[in-house]
Amino acid sequence: MHRTFFRALSLLTPGRQGALLRRYFDWWHRRPDPWNLGTDGYERHKYATTLGRLPARPYRRILEVGCAEGVFTELLMAAHPGAEITGIDISERALDRARSRIGDVPRVRFEQADILEHRAPHGFDLVVCAETLYYIGRDDRLRQASARLCGMLAPGGLLVLVHPWPESRRLHRHVGADLTVTPLTEHVDTGTHRPFSVALYQAGPLDSAAGLSA
Secondary structure (H helix, E strand, C coil): CHHHHHHHHCCCCHHHHHHHHHHHHHHHCCCCCCCCCCCCHHHHHHHHHHHHHCCCCCCCEEEEECCCCCHHHHHHHHHCCCCEEEEEECCHHHHHHHHHHHCCCCCEEEEECCCCCCCCCCCEEEEEEECCHHHCCCHHHHHHHHHHHHHCEEEEEEEEEEEECCCHHHHCHHHHCCCCEEEEEEEEECCCCCCEEEEEEEECCCCHHHCCCC
């Protein structure tokens, strides 16, 4: 029923869909951390797994799509102290809490945005999109969002998608078919009550100098 609701929303125009999603997620964030992202052991395990799958290379500019209240943003900030980090989310209420969590850190900023309509600058060395794509809805909207994600990467930049498995096969397929990126690895974690996939893609052809570790 959850997925059916979001598919139904995607029958609307992108602008109307985005407006309703903003209201929906602002309502969810009427109380802090509604999904317990900051305290739940499963979420912490997923975050650690995601960070552990990243190749050891410098990331100057990082974009987190669907950053919510900034829990993973804070971990990215600690793991990559030299990076400029941008977090985007459709809920302004969530972003207000993210700003409070991070505090006055000049290299970290947050922006209210809808991935279907956001015109983000290109040139990110790392783009992370986790637990977000199933909110997009129908296949045409998913294809549009996937193209936006790929288009935000710098040459050789890394796109990381993290979603429930095996639903990730459907959610990630448009990125996997995009000729502007090369699939690198997919790690499927089945050791939890909710299996998930961490899939990595690189902008352009595979570069042996990228420092990828299997």
